[in-house]
Amino acid sequence: MSALAERNARRAPKWLTRHETLLALILIVALIGLGEFNSRFLTVENLLNQGRLMTEIGLIALPMTFIIITGGIDLSVGAIVGLSAVMLGYSWKNFGFPLPLAIVFALAVGGLAGFVNGFVITRVKVPPLIMTIATLALYRGLAEGISQARSVRGYPEWFYVLGQGEVFGVPTQLLILIVLIVIAGVALDRTTFGRSLYAIGSNETAARYSALDVDRTKLVIYTLSGLASGLAAIVLVSRVTTTRMDMGMGYELDAIAAVVLGGTSIFGGAGTIWGTVIGLVMIQLLKNGLALTGVKGDATIVVIGVALILSVLIASSLQRRRE
Amino acid sequence: MSALSVTAAAPRASLLRRLASQEALLALAVIGLAIAVGFVNPRFLAYRNLADILLGNAYIAIAAIGMSMVIISGNIDISVGALIGVLATVSGSLAVAGAPILVCWLVPLVLGVVIMAAQGAVVAYLRIPAIVVTLGMMSILKGGLISVTGGKWITDLPQGFHLADLSLFGAPMPVVIMVAATALAALWMRWSPSGRAIYATGGNAEAARLCGVNPQRTVVMVFAIHGLFAGIATLVYATQLRVIQSTTPPGLELTVITASVVGGVSILGGVGTVVGSTLAAILIAEITSALVFIDVSPYWTDAVRGALILATVVADIQRRRRRAERGVRV
């Protein structure tokens, strides 16, 4: 294996053979192509606006990358968005919480929901897919029951800065996303925490024998996933000015699509935050670019599906050939 | 790996241990829930109601059989809901266009096998993870369906088309198909070499290869069979009502996957049976109906159903863990 790696190093620089690099190249080609078709696509205003629209999925995709690297998955994120959104409105209106406290409360509910996932996954050893498919139903159901399907509206103006405002000309939530991307990227790349995620994903038993606290690490990432979903809920509520129990429905598949498109292995042990970001941007801009070129929504979905399969196919076969 | 040892040990297993199996636990839950709800509202136990629960949800159980095989082989399929939508539309359109009924019934089976086998081939030979392939295929099928049909509903279906309205020896066809499909699949998986190969591939593909199983071919075969069951599920699904919506049934893939995993199919692959998934599909349908019968507020039904599914899953994992611990001691 190491001999192989050495041979690689002689043939081509390692970064060039990486999935993310190849994916980024595909992305750039696609963007230039779409830009040729439509002059309104590659404008700063449009790109920033797309950044605003992709923030919620982006926030969720970061801890999802961590989770998938460990060989786990979290399908309950969309339901946690719904539950947190409902709790934000409910606590503000029915408990009479001041809005800042309600925001913290909604975040806490998201974190708790993620913690429960992590707790049962680590203590009772329920496989993550099974646990989160069950809590997907449970959390969504709680959101409906607690809210009685009612919406809460009429938030104070300052709250909308988060979802609709700008700071230095950049959408507020996009700045938050960028900061969190950097933190998540560094945490995964440069810290023992990040290395332990890869260790767990490659071989959990070995990780346990090398004295890694596997359970605590898992508990942390599922809780982070819940927290990120809660944050996404707050951003979403601020953007659309209302809460509904069906918010965030289907986000789990959007987030997972971004992560796996970005080259994170669904079997665990490999993946990067940068790859996820490229996957996220690729899906969002492809949808947008096609729409601006006059492709209708149903056809766009088809193209996204083909693109998802083809880009993973191209990236992985190029990588394999160079190896 | 564990599946192989379980199969080998099966004949020697005591009655008690067999009773404690996942299928028995689910069967107990199905019966226990019926009796408990019957106490609150005796109408729940009426033959008509119990039959309706099976009738209305047989297609989910049938689709879950194929899904279980896919999961046991170490893969997953997100596209099954969209596929069923597409197959139903194709079948219904043929019927309205005047094709012979038998053709209308056969085409979804063939098409299901072809589409799923193609996905299986991409997964097995091009080595793209199943979740990527099937997620992409879901998009393609979903968007393609609306692009082609414009979402126009199919009405005026010919009388003979409604397979689900027929009955065999007095039993309604959907239930007959569900039971037959489950039994055949269970026997095949347990006793045939190709059926056992699925467990081997899911348990440890490398070990399977060494034992003379071709994991790639097995994965393609599993997806093809899954496509066949999706086709059968479509027949029941599409012929039950007088309208085919020609869109994909919302969230059907998740319902099917839930039935499979609650049925004791470990998502890590290699463990589980299709009898469990059928029982789980019945249990979930029963819970949905029961919550209406015992007057749970409709705002809370989803939460209670979620909690019950969670409780079932946790109980099962606990039981399996305890058995594994005992196994280690022996």
Add this chain to the structure above:
Amino acid sequence: MKARYLLSGTAAAIALAAFATGANAASKWDGGDELPTSALECGTGAAAAAAPMKYDGGQPTNPPALAGKEITVVDVPKLIGIGYFNATSKGIQDAAKELGNVKAKTDGPTEAKIDEQIKFIDNYITSGVNGILFAANDPVAIAPVLKKALSKGIHVVGYDANSTPDAREWFVNQSPFNGIAKAMVDAMAKETGEDAGFAIVTSTFTTPNQARWIAEMQAYAAKCHPKLKWLETVEAQEDNNLSFNQATTLINKHGDKLKGIFGMTSVATPASAEAVTKAGQCGKIAVVGLATPNAMKPYVHSECVKSVVLWNPIDLGYAAGYVLRAAVDGKLKPGDTSVEAGKLGKLNVINGSEILLGAPFIYDKGNIDKFDF
């Protein structure tokens, strides 16, 4: 160890169930919203004209002068791929063809998701259309993006499902909520008799139009048919088979007590009719609901369903197309009391900034074959 988790899990589920059962003793019908209702008068008396209201819509900022020129219009319904919005889309195309100077296309999400719909509208704002037609998945959630459209000089007209008034110029109202409610409840009482129990199958409790209709139906029933007994409301998404299963469950649960089922969507109504047919209860359990004619023809012909309530969605789309053109041309300005809408003639302005299509239409055995959508 095992017992503890199993016990606590099941206990939590049962506690939740018990709690939820207790919570059912509410005075409101499930599925209705909390907004004030205004039940119409009983019987066939003409509805009293509402007090005229000041225009409360929004206006585009510096719209380009396009009177009489060709405009491109996008129609973003709640979702694409259902019979109802196919029909409204056809109406819009009909209007565009008649007008000759409108290029219209329909595009939208495949599921009725609020943020998907918002993204579609946002993309069309960027691509530079002249007009947007919409049917909102949520009146409040859609408002920011519609206001953005107005601020870019794009004309915005709603139909079928409204937004907050200041986020669009006009809304084409198929029929007031209380009018639909009255038509539905009157039809039910006529079929089942006054002293009867009924249940409701709806899509989801969060769908604003359905919630509004249910609340208005309750108010009208309390006023004019006080002996009608509401049994319960169940959710069935926009899912054919789930609607069928839920309606079947209602029939099995209530037995003789159930005399009627309301279908609140074009999916729930035919599925409920099928459930009644399969249960052999035609003639014993009435089905009244909102539905499109093609899906209902078999049941109307077999006399299992007597009457189907709906406006004509083709006309609704057609009117929306004309209203948008009139707004662009400056022929429909704030304060106007009516607008010309091609073959539909003159349509009146109500509630400040809404255009009224008309009274709900009842499809029955005599006329249903004249419609094909």
